[in-house]
Amino acid sequence: MCGIVGYTGRQDATGIIIEGLRRLEYRGYDSAGICTISDNKASIRRSEGKLANLERLLVTQPVTGSIGIGHTRWATHGRPSEINAHPHQAGSVVVVHNGIIENYLQLRDQLQAAGHVFKSETDTEVISHLIEERRKVSGDFEGAVREALQLLKGAYALCIVCADEPDLLIAAKLGSPMVVGLGDGEFFVASDIPAILSHTRSMIFIEDGEMVVFKGGKAQFSTVAGIPLQKTPRHIDWSAHMAEKGGYRHFMLKEIFEQPRAVRDTIAGRLREEQGDVYLENLSMTDAELQGVSRICIIACGTSWHAALVGKFLIEEHCRVPVEVDIASEFRYRNPVVDKSTLVILISQSGETADTLAAMRESRRRGGRCVAICNVVDSSIAREADGVVYTHAGPEIGVASTKAFVTQLVALYLFTVRLGRSRGSIDCEQGRKLIASLVRVPALMEETLKLNDQVEKVARNYMAARDFLYLGRGMNYPIALEGALKLKEISYIHAEGYAAGEMKHGPIALIDEHMPVVVLVPKGANYEKVCSNMEEVIARGGRVIAVCSEGDAEVRNKVEVALEVPLDGEDVSPIILSIPMQLLAYHIAVLKGTDVDQPRNLAKSVTVE
Ligand code: AGP
DSSP: OOEEEEEESSSOHHHHHHHHHHTTGGGOOSEEEEEEEETTEEEEEEEESSHHHHHHHHHHSOOOOSEEEEEEEOOSSSOSSTTTSSOEEETTEEEEEESOBTTHHHHHHHHHHTTOOOOSSOSHHHHHHHHHHHHHHHOOHHHHHHHHHTTOOBOEEEEEEETTSTTEEEEEEEBSOOEEEEOSSOEEEESSGGGTTTTOSEEEOOOTTEEEEEETTEEEEEETTOOBOOOOOEEOOOOHHHHHTTTOSSHHHHHHHTHHHHHHHHHTTOEEGGGTEEOOTTOOOOHHHHHTOOEEEEEEOHHHHHHHHHHHHHHHHHHOOOEEEEEHHHHTTSOOOOOTTEEEEEEESSSOOHHHHHHHHHHHHTTOEEEEEESSTTOHHHHHSSEEEEOOOOOOOSSSOSHHHHHHHHHHHHHHHHHHHHHTSSOHHHHHHHHHHHHHHHHHHHHHGGGHHHHHHHHHHHTTOSEEEEEEOGGGHHHHHHHHHHHHHHHOOEEEEEEGGGGGGTGGGGOSTTOEEEEEEOSSTTHHHHHHHHHHHHHTTOEEEEEEETTOHHHHTTSSEEEEESOSSSTTHHHHHHHHHHHHHHHHHHHHTOOSSSOTTOOSSOOOO
């Protein structure tokens, strides 16, 4: 989730761009850069690390010009480094990009065969070479951009300048956010409103497949193919504080609603639908090595441990490899059995959790091979692991993990397909089916997010409860645990997640009319059994909030509240069921007035034991 800023007008571009990048700081980043055009020369400055490093560089090596582009990078392809920082240049063409180009490897091969020399590991650099290649042929910069964009697969929000066209700035959008700000004879482009709100409140949100050419004090909107478009500006009356949250009240709610995009980004470029397989660019394990794995340990903490529990179900079901799941702080102080045929998977959003990092080091000391599932490129755990499957959730600001969690589940689905295909336990057809289920997930999530208003109403009726019980079975048992943790950590209400089948072994003693019981009961293998557990709760006066499949009148007629989700099986139920869990916890916490984004006593990353 990078940030881009562009400017063209009468003012000096550098100050406006740097200020814009600073206001995108909440998006997180590991490097930054800027390019301005003056006297037909492109001046580029880039630096690794925080924006302050770029600002220091500009003190000693300033750039000038009234047209320019800037970028903050949240690495997805290629380590955080100066060489991978944007802007990227090829000849006279300079580009900044937010998004993922899925076919960049093929395009790079073609361009290298044509003599292009690449310096970085990024997908973005391909775009600058592609435009330059076409511009050399046609001599027409705008036309070259249009041709190049039509060859790209994936997502982009781009700002492009050309040293030979000093008063021309082009912006284009497909799948990544972009907003255009209109000033008095000047124009602003950014990934998000906060970057330009201090300069203008008149904005245009261009749509996917559209682009805008700024030239001679005018903005020409069109489709990438060249069909002119008329655009009506909107007046944005947000405060700067609101704008950082995209208009949402809290980062947590913004991140809950970002989940479809986060899942799309985590899947992007990794599906090989034809072969019923996936491509995990940094896994660093051959088929033979995957075949040599005799058992798997998945180790994590907190919410990431819940993802690990889902991973156990997936891998054992589809790959027939025994999986143990461990809490990192327990694993590291036992005398765990790990040897060279053990694959140890470490799941960590931050990549800095002390216990998980220590567990990985202990595993490696014992000869285990370690793969990390991580959301932060080049974090400690990612750097020290033998291989990494990155989630592309983008920076997660809310302490309570949401989008990072669901993308961990997606990463586990992807890994399961790869492992199963390498070992032959998943054939091509089965692989295609699993991939098809994953491809449907973002749309199912968008459908499920429509429950938000209903959940807000439900929260009002249950916010006074002192204890909650969450029940689930099979792959949804970990989601019951996750639902309970979400409620605990942001509303401070005590909650327990339990395997539904365990009710009779103790928790049923808790049930009375004061006890809300959230029951995860989608159609699927465990449906009848969970229904009977639910009946036991109802028979004892428990207040049931059921999360069930859309149209399940049988459940709806039995319970106090039915939250109906678009699920007709259990393939991807853990991902979809997570959303009502997150929303219920969020709305109860808001009603209780807690600090939702930074709950008491908690830290986003527990880097100490
Ligand atoms: C989740 O909502 C919590 N913030 C916490 O349990 C978190 O999942 C845990 O600390 C692990 O963090 P990690 O994924 O960054 O390793």
